[in-house]
Amino acid sequence: MLDKNIRADFPILARKEHGHRLVYLDNAATTQKPRQVLDAILNYYSTSNANVHRGAYGLAVAATEAYEAARVAVARFTNAWATEAVVFTRGTTEAINLVAGSWGRANVKAGDTVVVTAMDHHSNLVPWQILCGEKGATVRMVEVTADGRIDLLDFGRALEARPRLVAFPYVSNSLGTVNPAAELTRLAHAAGAVVMVDGAQATPHLKVDVQALGCDFYALSGHKMLGPMGSGALIAKPALLEAMPPYHGGGEMIERVWDDHSTWNQIPHKFEGGTPNVEGAVGLAAAIGYLEKIGMEKIAEHEQALARAAIEQLSQVEGVTIYGPKDHRAGVVPFTYGDIHPHDLATILDREGVCVRAGHHCTQPLMRRLGVAATARASFYIYNGVDDVDALVAAVRQAGELFGVPLPR
Amino acid sequence: MSDLGDLYQQTILDHNRNPRNFRRLEHATRSAEGHNPNCGDRIKVFVQLEGDTISDIGFQMPDGAGCAISKASASLMTTAVKGKPVAEAETLFQAFRDMLSGGAIAPGKLAAFGGVRAFPARVKCANLAWHALHAALKNESDPVTTESARDF
Numbered sequence: 331m332l333d334k335n336i337r338a339d340f341p342i343l344a345r346k347e348h349g350h351r352l353v354y355l356d357n358a359a360t361t362q363k364p365r366q367v368l369d370a371i372l373n374y375y376s377t378s379n380a381n382v383h384r385g386a387y388g389l390a391v392a393a394t395e396a397y398e399a400a401r402v403a404v405a406r407f408t409n410a411w412a413t414e415a416v417v418f419t420r421g422t423t424e425a426i427n428l429v430a431g432s433w434g435r436a437n438v439k440a441g442d443t444v445v446v447t448a449m450d451h452h453s454n455l456v457p458w459q460i461l462c463g464e465k466g467a468t469v470r471m472v473e474v475t476a477d478g479r480i481d482l483l484d485f486g487r488a489l490e491a492r493p494r495l496v497a498f499p500y501v502s503n504s505l506g507t508v509n510p511a512a513e514l515t516r517l518a519h520a521a522g523a524v525v526m527v528d529g530a531q532a533t534p535h536l537k538v539d540v541q542a543l544g545c546d547f548y549a550l551s552g553h554k555m556l557g558p559m560g561s562g563a564l565i566a567k568p569a570l571l572e573a574m575p576p577y578h579g580g581g582e583m584i585e586r587v588w589d590d591h592s593t594w595n596q597i598p599h600k601f602e603g604g605t606p607n608v609e610g611a612v613g614l615a616a617a618i619g620y621l622e623k624i625g626m627e628k629i630a631e632h633e634q635a636l637a638r639a640a641i642e643q644l645s646q647v648e649g650v651t652i653y654g655p656k657d658h659r660a661g662v663v664p665f666t667y668g669d670i671h672p673h674d675l676a677t678i679l680d681r682e683g684v685c686v687r688a689g690h691h692c693t694q695p696l697m698r699r700l701g702v703a704a705t706a707r708a709s710f711y712i713y714n715g716v717d718d719v720d721a722l723v724a725a726v727r728q729a730g731e732l733f734g735v736p737l738p739r
Numbered sequence: 740m741s742d743l744g745d746l747y748q749q750t751i752l753d754h755n756r757n758p759r760n761f762r763r764l765e766h767a768t769r770s771a772e773g774h775n776p777n778c779g780d781r782i783k784v785f786v787q788l789e790g791d792t793i794s795d796i797g798f799q800m801p802d803g804a805g806c807a808i809s810k811a812s813a814s815l816m817t818t819a820v821k822g823k824p825v826a827e828a829e830t831l832f833q834a835f836r837d838m839l840s841g842g843a844i845a846p847g848k849l850a851a852f853g854g855v856r857a858f859p860a861r862v863k864c865a866n867l868a869w870h871a872l873h874a875a876l877k878n879e880s881d882p883v884t885t886e887s888a889r890d891f
Binding site: 670671672673674677678681688689690694697702703704732733734 | 747
């Protein structure tokens, strides 16, 4: 387990919620920010703020250096193919939309197939639905097994259509499943497909190596890994980025602009039209520095230990159902409790200071397959401890008492 | 737990467990659906009008589940307006909505939802069925959502 003193780095954890210690267990939605990240943003605006890439003065050079240093940090953290393989975006959603809107528009034709999985977040599903709708192409959804894994048999069947692109999450935000991303990529490549990995839920929680995964596109969100909201990146094989048309037109992404046409800047700038979120990039770099100092292996171990403890304790509460696989699971624990609706559960837990997510977790197709309208989801991060698991389970038991679950026979 | 007790009053827990008029009306003269896209809850309300009177009313939750607040509210709504003239149902709707936005406590058993005011995230849950009823009485065919109704 990680040192509990980590909590002292997170000012928000001093907040009281209805008179209780804040027990923040919605880390799959967004994480809290350590002082080091907040300081980095304050420091950037206090010492280095200017528009990047275009000023001839020292301050603009300092801002540009801070922004580009953040790109180096993201490349190192994910073992990207090159620094220019990192395109800054608002987050995972924009990164995937960039791929759909640029690579997809140029490469997906009528009659083609794009493969997704039933555990994809809406952000790795809806952009492909929009693209395929425009192109007259087909979205093929791969089924999940009863215990919450990608059904490899169905994955194989889907590949028989020789899809143009295969998209899947590295880690499921709804189930916590850690998918065999390298193996899925190898299979998809063998079928001639390009591979899009949604790394939003994996990057904060395990050691990511995009070159070892071998995927073509990898998306991540800064705010789920201690960084600011509105920060994130697409990491892509440079040759693909070179061949792709621009996504957003505007300043910065051009080389020369004529009356009726333009030429494009080098990658990655070709995809970064407009003034970028420099503050976000700087904050993300500080977050990466913070995570690297702890070590991603230790973080993964810590979360898995908490998830195991939560599963063990919740399993002892009669009427609780836990979703997702037994092993190969990140620190995400989705559950339901008797006939208590997850929203009622979340309201009751909130009164005990425990923040969990209740709902469909932006995975409606998955919820349909699980046969539930919603689940409650506890998700852990570095500042959580066994005391948070205890608080969660105690509050769940209180909900049971209030609602009379399980019902007397 | 005291304010939780205000939210989940015995009346609400009872109507959640044993919802009244929880059925589809085969001969409904009006029906409408309410949808809360924030949580996915959907409520379908069936109304049988005889002249200007709600002679029968029922509701269903098409996805099979709804939170205790939305389900109990739908159940209590049906008991409150059954047998009442349309105008009176609309008056009750107004009173209920006023209560949830901080106004006076609504009459009768509807007062049980006064505690929802302390839980702003749950006000839409309590209002959902009433908006569906309102849409049914207005004979609106499009589902009403918690986002489209201007003053939900």
